[in-house]
Amino acid sequence: MRRDRTLLYLTAALVILIAIGPVLPQWALSFVSVVLYLGIVVLGMALLMRTGLVSFGQGLYYCLGAYAAGATPVLIGLVESFGRSFPQPQWMPLRLVLNAFSGALRLIQTPFGPSDLLTMVLAGALLAVAVAAVLGLLLARYRGIFFAMLSLAFSMILYGLLVRTSELGSTDGFGLSVKSFAGIALSSHWARYTIYAFSAVTAFACAIALHRYSFSYRGRLAGAIRDNELRVEYMGASVRNVIHLNYIISAALAGVGGALMAATIGHVDPETTANWTTSGDFVFITILSGTGSVLAPFLGAGIFEAVRTFALQYVPNTWQMTLGITMLLVIMFLPDGLWSVFVRQRRSA
């Protein structure tokens, strides 16, 4: 049964990763960590793709997650001052919402402090979900290239906003470091391993959750919507609600990925997160992986990162070209993504 095997592979992968972690060389730990958080983001994008939508703006949530992870106190400050700039009574609903949000952020940050890995990831996810809940209301009305462009627009707007926000470092961004996990203080050596291990566990949890979801009622609706939205509406289901929900899920995943990235790399800036080239990379990895299985995004991310690292190291002057050529080759010869190498995809005539 295909379903059981996925669970098996995921568990095996998790166990192996955690076990060999302590003996892996530095570069390997980094590499796997990168693949893990990229894979998590792509898991979300694959969900959207199965619903028939390609987002060229996942960088938005990736960025939000990263910044939230690194700057929770600053974020809380920003949200609260934004709320204070609308003192008039008619803005009360907005202030309530903002206060609830900053309150939630404070709550997350209180037990372990802002430099705690757990806090970071939760804050990233929360911020992403909050923004996606709002933006999704609008975006769920668009399809195809317009959805792609509008999502891109929002991502670039965030980019623009960050570049002129000096509290967050403008174009330079800022650095951060993980000092503890769930309250347990970490030395810098153990921090690296903990980030790695936690990334693996999170990736595992996300993959399992998404796998289960794809067999649920709403999960199967996603494929139906992609095939024939009109029919879905004509049978009585709300396409927009499902799309909105899936959008929020994918945003949450991107936010988690961004937070993990911030923790792993130790630095965030607008260029590597909110800019369209980052979103473009995500789209590419998603197409590379295909939507066949929850394992595929990690495979795709692995290959992408491998090619990129290889190209940067050996052909630094032409790494973009190498990446481009690889993209073309994959698109030309593996139209269903890498996963089709393992499993024959079901395709309609």
Added chain:
Amino acid sequence: MFVIAVGLTLIYGVMKILNVAHGSMYALGAYAASTFAGYWLSHGYAPYASYAALVAAALLVGLVAGPIIERGLLRFMYGRDEVVLVLITYAVFLILEDVTKLVFGVDPILVAEPYGMLGNFRIGELVYPVYSLVLVAVSVLAGVALALALNHTRQGKILRAVIHDREMSMALGINVSRVYFVTFTIGAMLAALGGALTAPTTSVQLGIGAEVIVLAFAIVVIGGLGSLSGAALGALIVGLVRSAAVHYRPEVELFSVYMVMAVVLIVRPKGLFAAPEARKI
């Protein structure tokens, strides 16, 4: 910008491809034109003829690169999904970025003579370079020429037929494949021309392709994909927004363009001049 946007919208309208590599055409055009014009000027040829040099270089780039990309690659991919095609052009863009680097080197090129040569003129207190006027004039000319060509020549009508309904055009015997080829090449030439003409006003360096494509996308989407008048209006709007931004708050330049695009899409989900949709059931 208009010239570039027109090329992009033309390619989208006919082939339904949002061509990311358009930015590369722009960059190549800029580099080639600057190099060629610089060469021309440094050898002491007639300075005013350098304009011709710019234009010639650009058209040449378009004529060479366009067909190579279309015939050599895109032609095999037309059946694929819209988004996949965009990714393909993105891959081409990446490749061309490095090709540009290899061919022209990493140093910026500045050939400002064509720009400075014409001097400035005054409107009241504001000083404008004459070259900007020339750019505007060329854009308008190109727009008018294109509009005329599309509406009054036989080739133009064929193009519009294909924009409207590809399958029907094929059924009517139109050689869609050749139309695609011609369209893409014209689009490439337009982009290169845009690059060539803008080159003297700024230093040509790495990354201008990426900068420009982002703006061009915004323009084309604002105008409604596939509509030429939309592209014109879009370019105008974006130009105004950018100037206003640069004047009042320079750091929000790019951001404001995307704000405008978001607003337009919210108010008019398919852009300003989108074609009405036919009944599906």
Added chain:
Amino acid sequence: MTPVLEARDLNKSFGAVTAAAQINVQIERDSVVGLIGSNGAGKTTFINLVTGYLTPTSGQVLYLGREITGLNPRRITQLGICRSFQIPQLFNSLTVSENLAVGAGIAARSARREASERGQTAQVEQLIERFSLRGYAGQLAGQLPEGVRKLLDIAMAVAGRPKVLLLDEPTSGVSAEEKFRLMDMVMGALTAEGVTVLFVEHDMEIVGRYTHRVLAFYEGRIIADGDPATVLNDGEVRRYVIGMQNHPAHTESTGAAH
């Protein structure tokens, strides 16, 4: 007795084109009504107006006495009106069983019925049997032959357990021998449940055999309304509808060419 479906002064125009003009009709519960008319006469427009795909320029649509004008297709389907399509609207990358499962699942949810997995599976099996889709159950919808696609399209509409079923050219694209089998199958699946059926049809034999009542459309208006024998022999109807087709054997090809 409240008519199950009613149209009052229904009008729809697209600029200068009038697709529906002053449609006034009341449909009784449990009746089987045929909609006839040449291409472009307004039959599909009528269905689109009733099911909410189009909003009328003026006029009202009532369902069980309640006004449903202007509601979207989703709401209208949830209320109990389902339809099939001229061009089958299926989920091409899902199998036949999965198509029906999605349909049954949505229908159960939207009717807020306590439909368990088992209940839904049973319904899917029932539909597969009723529409003779057993042999195709595991095939992808996108790879089915045209006639089977039509069947599946109709089966999905039936999966919604509607009170009113609108079929848009159920037998178009189906070969002459198959037409009657298909209609027998569909009617058999329905009349057991007490469903009001309206269907668009070009084949007058089918219309004559299966309907209690016929509405003839021409240029957006209803030009005849009554039992099959009367309507099919009406002078205007003969000229504007049947007269377009020279003799019965011709109806299949014009129907399929729609």
